[in-house]
Amino acid sequence: MNDACHGVERSHTLSNGDFSRLSQFIYDELGIKMPIAKKTMLEARLQKRLRSLGIESFHVYCDYLFSSQGIENEMVQMIDLVTTNKTDFFREPDHFDYLLQNVLPEWVNRHPGKKLVVWSAGCSTGEEPYTLAMVLSQFADSYPGFNYQILATDISTRVLEKAKLAVYDEERVIPVPMTLKKKYLLRSKDKSCQRVRIVPELREKVRFRRLNFMDGDFAMREPIDIIFCRNVIIYFDRPTQEKLLNHFCVHMVPGAYIFMGHSETLSGLDVPLTMVHPTVYRKLK
CATH class of the missing domain: 1.10.155.10 (Chemotaxis receptor methyltransferase CheR, N-terminal domain)
Known part of the structure; x- marks a missing residue:
């Protein structure tokens, strides 16, 4: 051409x-x-x-x-x-602290034996879902029988391919605590290779799929307990934000949580969500 x-x-x-x-x-x-x-x-x-x-x-x-x-x-x-794809491991770390200390213990007490379903909506190159997998696996060490699955979606096929590969430059994993690096990151036998890969047992916990938020049907296999949708809705106008969040709520179980970015607010939107922690919301019914 x-x-x-x-x-x-x-x-x-x-x-x-x-x-x-x-x-x-x-x-x-x-x-x-x-x-x-x-x-x-x-x-x-x-x-x-x-x-x-x-x-x-x-x-x-x-x-x-x-x-x-x-x-x-x-x-x-x-x-x-x-599409913009900016992300980091343990980005906005307060969210992961709140998840570990508040959300997960309460969820386990209310749903013994049930598998937790988490959705990383707008997952980019995979740093967020793999961070979630590390946190949830650490929690599972203290709660025998706890099981989870992570759905990670993005509209960009390019970033999804990188996420599935799960290989990152060492500078990208600097925010990961050393104890978690030793447990969940694999280093090459070639000392000159400055890259790491997420361990297979965590990769198996994350299912990647392309999804456009504007599609009428998200085609979810099962109801969602926790959504991480951070620094995504800022690219939409307010009517689109409201429509999207209500669509999310359709797929959330009663009492489910949604974590938003620290620069995002639901103020003024007609959605069945109430704030329980800064930028953390819960579905009312």
């Missing part, structure tokens, strides 16, 4: 018209608001795809993207580029 076959002049800038087409699609399909202030960012990210496809015009790229062939072959690639 090249300019000659489309008769289009070389153009490295994204026109306002094509930006409008793209931003409207991103909002309709992903629920993410893309104001004109983000035009330069979107342009820079999409340049990679234009180079990869041999397309030198954003207009031609948009025409291709919205064609039947583009919808089938290119749409996922574009979504991967425009």
